[in-house]
Amino acid sequence: MLGFIIRRMLSLVLIIIAVPTIVFFIMRMVPADPALVVLGDQASAESLAAFRQKAGLDQPLLVQYGKFVSGLATGDLGNSMITGRPIAGQIWAVFPHTLSLAIGALLIGALVGIPIGVMTAVRRNSWIDFSGRIFALLGFSFPSFYLGVLLLLVFSVWLGWFPVIHTMRGTSVSEYLHKLALPALSLGLVQAAYVTRLTRSTMLEVLSQDYIRTAFAKGLMARKVYFKHALRNVLITVITAMGLYTGTILGGAILTETVFNRPGLGKLLIGAIAQRDYNLIQSGLIVFALVIMVVNLLVDLSYSFLDPRVKYA
């Protein structure tokens, strides 16, 4: 177990070094000249040179890379090419909004998906199974951003239950959750479709096992068999899979934040791309990547807590 954690941490360290490096050099392969893009075609040669000097673009690539790495090590992601403001501060300011969106979506996915998945498996080939499978197929096909548009239209524009504009300044906890509801729902319902399918197929597999037959044979109540014997084993698979979907959820957050015009990492990244703020794009991608990597590591490690049978060879 300890050996596994150490090896896993080592691979994480490798990734933490590799991801920013790859992103850094790929960003330097951009055919366009950032100075020209930011200042425009009309800019004088002097102002272009001044911009390059200020952004450090006039230095050799390896020197730029060295500065970039030493900055990263101290948590300094450099400054925005457009506003000149420190990037780390901008990312910290919006990160909690993306985090709450992802957690909300995961919770909705689990709370909707797992019960439906269990019911469809237990009542296999009934109308419950049929409607549950339709739900999963629809959720599987609905682009989350379109679902977001639909929710926005129905609940914010037509019914007026939720705000259309999402400012986050000075909101209380209940107001915050109120604003989180629709974005989290649009991501969470799509997630719920995956969870439903996975729970159903895992549950069906578990229900065909010998120990379930034994549990029934010794006269246990069906409810006890389903919830105590079967569900526990299903949950291990489902929870770990959901952890691995976190990347997909974060990707979806880029779209959801755009639909609801909600501050967050995704919105920041898309804004940076629109403005060609290469420093901010680079940092945004690195933060996205690292968050996903860390979540994956946590999921891997959580196996052993969820399932004592797992041995790390």
Added chain:
Amino acid sequence: MPDSSSATAESSDILVVAAGPLSSSRMRLDVLLTDRGACTGLILIAAVALIALLAPFIAGDPTAQSIVHALQPPSAEHWFGTDDFGRDVFSRVVYGARPALFVGLLSVLVSLAIGVPMGMLAGFRGGWFDTAISGTVDVMLSFPALLLALMIVTLVGSNLSVLVLAIGIAYVPIFVRLARSSTLLIRELDYVAASRSFGASERHILLRHIFPNILGPLIVMATLSIGGAIREEAALSFLGLGVQPPQPSWGNLIRDGVTTILEAPWLALIPGLCLTVSVLAFNILGDAVRDILDPRDLASSALKKGKPK
């Protein structure tokens, strides 16, 4: 899959692996045509394909502006109304089917062409080659496909061929992993060992013995991935990074529609509906093909229903 919208196809491969090998007796067109799900999917796909192909005959010019006719509600003249430039939204929605299918089909072909040989070789050879490929693929898989595609589009700029390549590359890891895991299973079978003992070359074994037997799961995954790729194209266009206006795509139509959602909600609703139905069609077909190929669940497959009684 995958979508994002990024809920992408990668998450569905647990469901795909169930599909068994493709043998000529099980996977016939007539079996496919007797399956209700497969038929529904095929009919919907055919409808979308026809609309895309015949767009010049069904629809008017999708980019012709007429500011005096801006934001009109649906009418006999403009079935889906007009947008804020006075462009006919019906024509734009019809032409929007083109990038969706083009990018959807071609990008999956790209990922098949790169991913399957890589996965088969990795699974068949093992060793350092396998370690290198699997490691790379694992890292790529932990990223949402949308983010990978977004990175490529940001760097290279956006046009249809870049979209095809970006989404195609983002989906490569799914096919590498599927081809690899299927090859690992087949590699150990007796007929492969027999063929090897006759002195057959690696190329011969891969093409004649392994490839035909891993085709089933690949077809299922490819079908589901087309739906995912269509959604990915729409997502990128929705973000303003895919098909560039004034050229219509369902994604950028939704994007435009959102800006006028208070006055003219149908501008966002209709292209989104077309997008969802198209993705749904490929998912229904993929599910149906998987059910037909899955040897463990014959009761629900078309095999029994399709047989004469």
